[in-house]
Amino acid sequence: MSRRVSVFPSPQELGPALAQLVAQRAAGSGGRFSLGLSGGSLVALLARDLPSALPGGGGGGDEPWLVAFCDERLVPPEHPESTSGAYEAQLLPRLPGPKPRVLSVTPGLSPHDAAADYAAKLREAFRGASMPVFDLLILGVGPDGHTCSLFPDHPLLKEEEKIVAAITDSPKPPPERITLTLPVLNAARTVVFVATGGGKAAVLKRILEGSEQNPLPAARVQPHTGQLLWFLDEAAAAELSIPLEKHSVL
Numbered sequence: 001m002s003r004r005v006s007v008f009p010s011p012q013e014l015g016p017a018l019a020q021l022v023a024q025r026a027a028g029s030g031g032r033f034s035l036g037l038s039g040g041s042l043v044a045l046l047a048r049d050l051p052s053a054l055p056g057g058g059g060g061g062d063e064p065w066l067v068a069f070c071d072e073r074l075v076p077p078e079h080p081e082s083t084s085g086a087y088e089a090q091l092l093p094r095l096p097g098p099k100p101r102v103l104s105v106t107p108g109l110s111p112h113d114a115a116a117d118y119a120a121k122l123r124e125a126f127r128g129a130s131m132p133v134f135d136l137l138i139l140g141v142g143p144d145g146h147t148c149s150l151f152p153d154h155p156l157l158k159e160e161e162k163i164v165a166a167i168t169d170s171p172k173p174p175p176e177r178i179t180l181t182l183p184v185l186n187a188a189r190t191v192v193f194v195a196t197g198g199g200k201a202a203v204l205k206r207i208l209e210g211s212e213q214n215p216l217p218a219a220r221v222q223p224h225t226g227q228l229l230w231f232l233d234e235a236a237a238a239e240l241s242i243p244l245e246k247h248s249v250l
C-alpha cells in the first residue's frame with residue numbers, strides 16, 4: 001500500500017483536485033467505473049466541483065458508472081440526513097454522460113435486513129468477485145476518527161465476514177445505519193479520505209502519525225494492494241509533522 005497526504009489551502013482548492021481525481025480514475029478504469037460515496041460534508045464538495053470536471057460526453061467510457069454508498073443513515077430518502085437523498089438532490093442527476101447505475105438502500109427495512117439487502121445488491125453488481133473491489137472509494141472522517149459508520153471501539157471494527165453491516169447504536173445520530181465493512185474498504189483500488197476544517201486537526205494527527213494499539217476506525221483503512229490518498233485543507237493538516245504534498249495552485 002502506498003499513502004500520499006495532499007494539503008490544499010482551503011476546500012475551494014481541494015474540491016477541484018478531488019473532482020479531477022474522480023475524472024482520472026473514471027477515465028482509467030477501462031470499463032465500468034465503480035465509485036463509493038460517503039455522506040456528510042463530502043456531498044456539497046462533490047456537487048460543487050465534480051460535474052464540471054467531467055468530459056461533456058460522460059465520465060469516461062460508454063459504460064454507466066456504478067455508484068454505491070459507503071454508508072447510509074436509515075431514514076427515508078427525502079429526509080435531510082439521507083446520504084442517497086442528498087446525492088440524488090445535489091449531484092447524481094447533474095453528472096454528464098450515461099445515467100449511472102446507483103445502488104441505493106431499500107427504504108423501510110429493519111437495519112439488519114437493509115444491510116443484508118444492500119450486500120446482495122453489491123454482490124450482484126460485482127458478480128463473479130468474492131469481494132467487491134471498488135475503483136474508488138471517497139471516505140470522510142469524523143472528529144472522533146470514525147469513517148463510514150464505523151465508530152471507535154465498536155464491535156463492527158472486527159467484522160470479517162459481512163461486506164455490509166448494520167449498526168443500531170451509532171453514537172452520531174441517526175442511530176440506525178448500514179455501512180461497508182473494513183474488508184471492503186481495504187480491497188479497493190484507491191481510497192481517498194477527505195477532511196477539512198480545524199475541528200479535525202487533532203484526530204488527523206492521531207490517525208496519520210500515531211501508532212495506537214487500538215487504532216481509530218479511519219486508521220484501520222489500509223488498502224491491501226490499493227492506493228491510499230488523504231486530501232486535507234490547511235486547517236485540518238495544522239497539527240501534522242509528516243511530509244506533506246502542498247498544493248497552492250492547481
Ligand SMILES: O=C1O[C@H](COP(=O)(O)O)[C@@H](O)[C@H](O)[C@H]1O
Pocket residue numbers: 038039040041042070071072073139140141142143146147148149172
Ligand atoms: O456520519 C457520517 O460522518 C462521516 C463524516 O462526515 P463529515 O460531515 O464530518 O465529513 C461521513 O463520512 C459518513 O458518510 C457519514 O455517515
